[in-house]
Amino acid sequence: MSPEPITPRSSAIAGGPPASTAASVVMNRCDELATHSALPDGLIERVYLSPQHAAVNARTGQWMRAAGLTTWQDPAGNQCARLDGHRQGLPALLLASHLDTVPSAGRYDGILGVLIALAVAERIAASVPAADRPVALEVLAFGDEEGTRFGTTLLGSRAVAGTWDPNWWTLEDADGVTLHDAYLAFGLDPAAVGAAARTPAELVGYLEAHIEQGPVLDEAELPLGVVTSIAGARRFQIVVEGAAGHSGTPWARRRDALAGASEAVLAIERIARGDAGHPTGLIATVGHLVVFPDAVNVIAGRVEFSLDLRGEFDDARDTAWLGIKAAMTAMSERRGLQVTWEQTHSASAAHCSERMRGVVAAGIRSTESAEPDAAAPPELFSMAGHDAMALAAVTEIGMLFVRCAGGVSHHPDESVTEADVARAIDALEAAVLDLFEQYRAEAVPVGAEGSDSP
Incomplete structure (x- = not known):
């Protein structure tokens, strides 16, 4: 199956395919990744370091490369991709979410955020010349956010944040397989997990798109919202x-x-x-x-x-x-x-930075044909945990919530609309471009030597 291209928004404005093309591709990709499951009868379960994890990493990696990004799987099993800035070695803005699921899951929790991030990176790769990128852009698909297999959440993002706990190696799954042995079976070296960690000098920020997992946006009949903080x-x-x-x-x-x-x-x-x-x-x-x-x-x-x-x-x-x-x-x-x-x-509770809340709000407003005095985008506190919590230990974070029908999540009935996904892609792209302008004005210093290498 050949990767489908995402149409840059600039091409759509110039008379190419409509902007909704990108959302349609994202929805189709969510459907495809849903087929990689350990459960029968169309139910979804995909846990850390499983054959299904390997399969979605491989497929997502294909889409990343087709988008013009450099790809690698890091020492914690996260699928990663990078679009360099005007020169190699620049610090990166991370766009990320996760590809693992709970048992009998929906197809959008985490997965949608990864694919929206990839759609945005592909647009920027096609429409913003490298010379105009003040920082690098990376897309990360974390391998374990839910904690379904080993009972401890955020393993993928905590490895990237440099907060890995060596005590986790003895955790066991339901079959008695330790995390250490699961790493070996997946082809990873437990001793190398520290190499997945990023330093503050290598990063300029983190943005995550995610379904709301609550009813606030749906009841307000609004497609997108700004996350203020995430529950501890x-x-x-x-x-x-x-x-x-x-x-x-x-x-x-x-x-x-x-x-x-x-x-x-x-x-x-x-x-x-x-x-x-x-x-x-x-x-x-x-x-x-x-x-x-x-x-x-x-x-x-x-x-x-x-x-x-x-x-x-x-x-x-x-x-x-x-x-x-x-x-x-x-x-x-x-x-x-x-x-x-x-x-x-x-x-610990994680609070989104003022800067990141601002660019997400501005990105949402850029998708609306509203009067100048229209109400600001809604701000929401997230009771659900997210990978952004882990990354808050190493860089400033921001989150964009996408309406989810009835607030239903962690369930096969999880549902989003293509129109909302299209607006989320546009909003996240606008947020990234806004940050590019800010970083350009601030002359962000170069990160650690070789930080662009897989």
């Missing part, structure tokens, strides 16, 4: 232990772990929601629960469940966790149970 998240594995026993055991003698876990889950919801009329800015989710011995006529002796706790501000999130711990401890003492917990993930 902490994840825990919690265990409640009691004593298994016959279902005929009298109430006074029961040490029911499931009853205790149920009380804990309700306490989590109560604390995170806060009092009526006093929103906390927090979201807490218990999405996984396992009961032992899991028999209809046996009192549960052990329950394991997950907690995903997110907030716009880290201090409020952490205060809520202290309250949750106190509530679970009180519950366990009252019921004669034992409760323990282990933190499995932590990420």
Whole structure:
């Protein structure tokens, strides 16, 4: 299958194919990548370091090369491409998102952002001469944002940000395969993962387009929005232990772990929601629960469940966790149970820079045929985590949200329109060109020697 070209917007203005051609190609590419799945019957699951991961990297790499970009797969398994500036060695503006999925996923979460970024890079390669590019432009397709296989999110982007944790090598998937061994099976060298890291001197910024994963834009009947910040998240594995026993055991003698876990889950919801009329800015989710011995006529002796706790501000999130711990401890003492917990993930809240928010907003406005005094593009806080969170450790970040029907995400019904995708491509391109002007005026210094090399 030969790669389809993206038509630069300048050609469309000059009388070539309409600007919507680029969006049509992006939508078709989303459909094609959806076929690379570990699940049958049209369902989508594509996890880190799997054969499906290798397949989408290879196909995306073909499209990147057809766009005129130099490509490579980095030591963390991320698919990368670069368009140089007016000379080699210049620092880069990164456009990125991820290609991995959750189980039974939709086809746009992450994937759409990668392909919009590629469409923009292809337009700029065709319409902006190298001599007019003050910095390099890179497109990154991260291999693991969701954490589906090894339980720890943002592995691909954290490698690029230089925040890789060596303790991750012993993480195991459901089949008992360690992350270390999965690297070897994928053809990667675990000892070389540090070479994926970028330094602040090599970068000038990061932009990510992503479906909203919420209903705000859809309910407002608006196609695009500006992200202000991304929630900080902490994840825990919690265990409640009691004593298994016959279902005929009298109430006074029961040490029911499931009853205790149920009380804990309700306490989590109560604390995170806060009092009526006093929103906390927090979201807490218990999405996984396992009961032992899991028999209809046996009192549960052990329950394991997950907690995903997110907030716009880290201090409020952490205060809520202290309250949750106190509530679970009180519950366990009252019921004669034992409760323990282990933190499995932590990420600080990330705030988009004023500069990046500004260029994204300006890019959105450039797609509108509105009066000069029209309302500014909507600003949204993201409760969902994104690769931008990891890159905030090394450069300034910005995000563009694209409307998603009904706010449905992480589900096969995930849906976007071609018209919205067309506007997102135009908006992100305008944002990049705006940044080019700013970087040109600021005379951005050259990055680390050889930073343009794969």
